[in-house]
Amino acid sequence: MQQETDVRRGGPSGRRVPAGDGGGREVRPSRRNLRRARRRLERRRRGEGAAKFSDGSSTPLRCHASYAVSGGGDHLDQALDCSSPRQAFAFRIELDQTNGAILGAWRELTRQVQGGVTGAGGPGRFELAARGQGFSAEASVVTRGARQSLAITTAGGGFASASIVLRRGR
Secondary structure, three states: OOOOOOEEEOOOOOOEEOOOOOOOEEOOOOHHHHHHHHHHHOOOEEEEEEEEEOOOOEEEEEEEEEEEEEHHHOEEEEEEEEEOOOOEEEEEEEEEEEOOEEEEEEEEOOOOEEEEEEEEEEOOEEEEEEEEOOEEEEEEEEEEOOEEEEEEEEEOOOEEEEEEEEEEOO
């Protein structure tokens, strides 16, 4: 179990969060559905994707992630490590859910930056906003079966976006 990451989640809220297309949608999670979604996360995943930078360049990514759920299902630790010919990223994300709201923290180990995370989630989908010193990002995480898609858009730091597809058990 990775001690560097933590995610906590709670019950129904009806909190409005931005959707991946920027249009916004209402997410009404139930405690039972969130626990079921977290159980599906508790495995290692590997995959690939691409990162785009503010200068217009891009680079392929190879990634692996691990998750640990605790606190009765209200706490999630995630380690997401990606590498490319251009650079590497090592994120540790700690999230807790209480009363439908997701709150937590993130750290990027190679650049020694960190910040807070807020958001909401429902069955198979989490919408998150991350903020830090000189950096902000929106992330959408969608899990369907063995496949998990991450779409990240950022402001600040020269990094513009990333799209990653992870698969369980590879």
